[in-house]
Amino acid sequence: MEEKSIKKIVCLMLIMGVVFFIGCQTPSNTSSIRTESTLNKEKTKELIELERAALDRWNNGDPTGYLELYSDDFTYFDEATKARVDGLDSIKKWYATLPGTIYNARYEILNPKVQWFGQTGILSFNLLVYSKEGNITSRWNSTEVYSKYGEKWKIVHSHWSFTKH
DSSP: HHHHEEEEEEEEHHHHHHHHHHHHHHHHHHHHHHHHHHHHHHHHHHHHHHHHHHHHHHHTTTTTHHHHHHEEEEEEEEETSSSEEEEEEHHHHTTTTTTTTOOEEEEEEEEEEEEEEEEEEEEEEEEEEOTTSSEEEEEEEEEEEEEEETEEEEEEEEEEEEEOO
């Protein structure tokens, strides 16, 4: 009888030890949540920097900044397209007509937000485009869906539309 009691006590102690161990893990789980949040902030900053670099080139007549970011299976909508543009080759054909035709004095990204879903970030923002005289020439809503391909971020979908104001 005594042996059975000892086994029950040992079993109970093991269970209590496991419960205690799991309970002690909560702070490190919270820490990893903070780390994930910090990681998302860093990834958010990186995506916005990539977008700014592509816009800098675009506003100086060079659409290749965006072409370098687009994935092979990229899809695209904007005010000038009749239907969705499918694939990198299709957008390259359209963009081939653009070099040297787009010049904007400056632009401003407003309200950037990135929503994270694993290794996919959905960047949305408003864009104001200015003439050299300082007048707003266009206002856009933009959504760029970035996904990680190996070590590089690629845009898998882009949607641009004019705002009403």
